[in-house]
Amino acid sequence: MERKTKLHAEPGRQELVITREFDLPVSLLFKAYEEAGLVEQWMGTRVVKLDCRKHGSYLFETADPKGNKHLFSGTIHEFVPGQKITRTFEMEGTPFDVQLEFLEFESLGDDASKLTMHVVYRSAAIRDQLLQMPFEWGINMAHDRLQQIMTN
Amino acid sequence: MNLRRDVFQAIADPTRRAILMLVASQALTAGAIAARFDTARPTVSRHLQILTECELLTQQQSGREIYYHLNPQKMKEIAEFIEPFRQMWEERFDKLERVMKNYKSNKQ
Numbered sequence: 001m002e003r004k005t006k007l008h009a010e011p012g013r014q015e016l017v018i019t020r021e022f023d024l025p026v027s028l029l030f031k032a033y034e035e036a037g038l039v040e041q042w043m044g045t046r047v048v049k050l051d052c053r054k055h056g057s058y059l060f061e062t063a064d065p066k067g068n069k070h071l072f073s074g075t076i077h078e079f080v081p082g083q084k085i086t087r088t089f090e091m092e093g094t095p096f097d098v099q100l101e102f103l104e105f106e107s108l109g110d111d112a113s114k115l116t117m118h119v120v121y122r123s124a125a126i127r128d129q130l131l132q133m134p135f136e137w138g139i140n141m142a143h144d145r146l147q148q149i150m151t152n
Numbered sequence: 153m154n155l156r157r158d159v160f161q162a163i164a165d166p167t168r169r170a171i172l173m174l175v176a177s178q179a180l181t182a183g184a185i186a187a188r189f190d191t192a193r194p195t196v197s198r199h200l201q202i203l204t205e206c207e208l209l210t211q212q213q214s215g216r217e218i219y220y221h222l223n224p225q226k227m228k229e230i231a232e233f234i235e236p237f238r239q240m241w242e243e244r245f246d247k248l249e250r251v252m253k254n255y256k257s258n259k260q
Contacts, residue, residue: 004242004245004246005238005241005242005245006238007234007237007238007241009234011160011163011169012163012165012166012169018238018241020241020242020245022245022248022249022252023249023253024249024252024253024256028252028255028256029248029252031252031255032248032251032252038251038252038255041247041251042244042247042248042250042251042252043244044247115245128160130237131233131234131237
């Protein structure tokens, strides 16, 4: 089976690119990033703030199964509906520096779209560390699974 | 964990990456590899030593010559290393797709 989500992380570079094709019109794909209620559903996070515009910002909060809270936040630099979001992303309370994210949305037809996520880290070392120890994601995933169990 | 970090450090260097690309197509001696670079011979030797220590390269004696081979198994391990991260995004995007398909059918 062909992998839908592709990850390009060239050795020694401080960036990575994630691409994904969806069986969704680009308007719906974009909406998943725009509406707080939808972000909450697929990210498995609580949306404290989501102000989608240039100079806007966001704040997400997740709780791990132990009840510890984790905050994720950033500033929105570009917000072009249906096309592009440029934003920063920070995991608060961790030693990892803020990262810069370029999200590009592309239509591939009536019911197909593509997302290209270009992430720039402060250094190649930080990128590799995050690739190797995606602990915060691990927490999110555990949380997601717990939620699935609770709701199913 | 330390060994893995070493492998990443090994491939972070552009000359070492170029060496890996070079021996990917055919096994070469240290001399043949050094001849492809402007870098001083001892520097190339040092790169070969690091790559061998990380098991990205293996040495094979052939007569008086030592040939360097690429270790595809080790290269595969590097690729597998980022696999959990890719999978994490795959699961997340799968969920996005499910949520939005649901959203769409509820709207209609």
